[in-house]
Amino acid sequence: MRPAGVQPRSSHSSRDRCAGMSSLGAATSASAAVLLAAASLTALPADAQRAEENAIVAANDAFGTSVGRQTIGLYSPTNARGFNPIQAGNVRIEGLYFDQEVQTTNSSLFSGSDMRIGLAAQSYSFPSPTGIADYKLRTPGDVPTVSAIATRGPFEGKTLQVDSQYPLIAERLSASLSVAGYQDFDYNAARRSRQHSAALVLRFHPAEHVEIVPFIGYQAGGEHRELPLVYADGVHQLPHFQERQLPTQEWSSWGWGQTTAGVIAKDALSRTWTLTVGLFHSKENDRQNFNDLLTGPLPNRTADHVMDIVPPSAAGSYSGDLRLARLVTDGVHQHELQFSARRRQVERDYGGDFLIDFGSISIDHTPPAAEPPLVFSAKSRDDTRQTGIGVDYFERWKGVGALGLGVLRTDYSRSVTSPGPVSARQRTSTLLPTASFTADAGHGVALYGSYTRGLEDSVIAPASAINRGEPPPATPTWQIDGGIKYQPGRNLEALLGVFDVHKLYFNLDPNNVYRQLGDVSNRGLEASATLSGVEGLKVVAGLVIIRSAVRRRTVGMNAAGTVPVGPVPQTVNLNIDYSPTSWRGWGASLQWTRLSSRVETDDDRYELPPLSTLNVGVRYTRKLFDHPISVRFDVANLTNTSGLAISPLYLVLPQDRRNFILTLAIDS
Secondary structure (H helix, E strand, O other): OOOOOOOOOOOOOOOOOOOOOOOOOOOHHHHHHHHHHHHOOOOOOOOOOOOOOOHHHHOOOOOOEEEOOEEEOOOEOOEEOOEOHHHHOOEEEOOEEEOOOOOOOOOOOEEEEEEEOHHHHHHOOOOOOOOEEEEEEOOOOOOOEEEEEEEEOOOOOEEEEEEEEEEEEOOOEEEEEEEEEEEOOOOOOEEEEEEEEEEEEEEEEEEOOEEEEEEEEEEEEEEEEEOOEEEOOOOOOOOOOOHHHOOOOOOOEEEEEEEEEEEEEEEEOOOOEEEEEEEEEEEEEEOOEEEEEEEOOOOOOEEEEEEEEEOOEEEEEEEEEEEEEEEEEEOOEEEEEEEEEEEEEEEEEEOOOEEEEEEEEEOOOOOOOOOOOOOOOOOEEEEEEEEEEEEEEEEEEOOOEEEEEEEEEEEEEEEEEOOOOOEEEEEEEEEEEEEEEEEEEEOOEEEEEEEEEEEEOOOOOOOOOOOOOOOOOOEEEEEEEEEEEEEEEOOEEEEEEEEEEEEEEEEEOOOOOEEEEEEEEEEEEEEEEEEOOOOOEEEEEEEEEEEEEEEEOOOOOOOOOOOOOOOOOEEEEEEEEEOOHHHOOEEEEEEEEEEOOEEOOOOOOOEEOOEEEEEEEEEEEEEEOOEEEEEEEEEEOOOOOOOEEEOOOOEEEEOOOOEEEEEEEEEO
């Protein structure tokens, strides 16, 4: 776990680094007995839940798919087209607008997520610039099932998760319950970590045309001996280092509690009218936490050592999405009119930190220090309200194409209350239009394009800033994209698109204050190809090329170039999964990712070298006592490549060295 605004430490890992939960004392061998016992709780057979999870097989494109603990693709909920969809507010639950304040997603509550970019985003009401991250609930079915999954690795990590579902009233009410525990899962953030989570999801059919899905998930955990966060100064070339070898302080720790809850209701009012409503709550409560900071590392391997101690803090929101739609089909012609209303209400506190400056030290040999007495100052408070009311209209012709037009009126207000007389208020009302089209050119070829405007949040101030933790106000954004899709048959699909995204640029000024400095544009090309024509073979390949440019109205920390730190100019991702019938339950997978060189200083003088990683895995699936069971062994970074990445906020992220994961899953 890390403070808000800090990017995930393992930015190139194939797994969600914060999917973890509480303490597990048992090793994987002992977990096998637990799995078998869990599967024996029900005697009724059901489709496999966890034993056959496979992100490569599940992916429809190369833009980002997460299934359980497996993740593939060019993009993720924290990185799409060079920006952060979660921080921008572009999150959905089952397609409905959701404001996420918790720093990590709960794997007990959500079975996975999909990144919706370009053509795939056109099916969403008022798609947002920089892509959409859509989470999938563990919605229960009508058949009793129990599934369990245990892992050992990476490094010292251990996990165990048990998912179950049961019909309480036949064809009327069913429930799913998931519990999980992780130990030493946050290996890039602390020497020791633990977390536990639980989630309950109900599915209620009071009438044939009505479905109501209430849910609640909670996760809490703690860490000890926090690994330092390393922030570049934007001037000097970075020294290479291994994150897990950085020195720590015995008394540093982190603790958190996170709640995600809500209800989704759908009602087919008539043959043509449907009503869909989603109401959600997201809440994060953090204990007194320690940010161990190494700032401005120099080529001689020294850096300024600062301990930032954060008082207990909280962030919470209520959000909702209501849609009333009329869909009429007349032969090959379909037209849809949709009225939408969405709202969020956010309250956050931040600031009041106590800082200890230890001076310049070696990043390899930081001397231990005694924990000082703490004196916190008063905190600040951010209150945000945002309401959107809109209408969109779609015309679709089979074999011809589709056209969509919409407009969303957004009213935004924000107040910041700070210690003393200083306070700030902002009110904005704006119209946000959107337009999209697809055109069927024949022979499996389709053209598409869209234009979208948004009012989006930006990443909050990093721990290295004077105003650390402060959320910037929402600002206008716009995006235009288009491309071509080629699908000659059901086994091959290729997509080639271009995009142009514009946002205001926030970063550190010469006084180390995080604020608006200008505007930034990310123009690029993205491509995806999927192949599944050969028995047991699935190939998912992707490419994204980004040309990022910043125009500064205010000088940043240093004399600046035109390319912002953070975005990777070129990313290539190749995923292959092969499991033919002749292998009798055996399968193999491969994931290869290459990052091009990318700037590491504000003057564009120094660049990080290209970085390539290779992940491979082998698995065996069979039935044991009529229960599907799978054993999977994955090797991440097989070639043991070392390298660095850097975030837009100058956070330096070393590549994890070679590591191993053993996974055991069983279904009822």
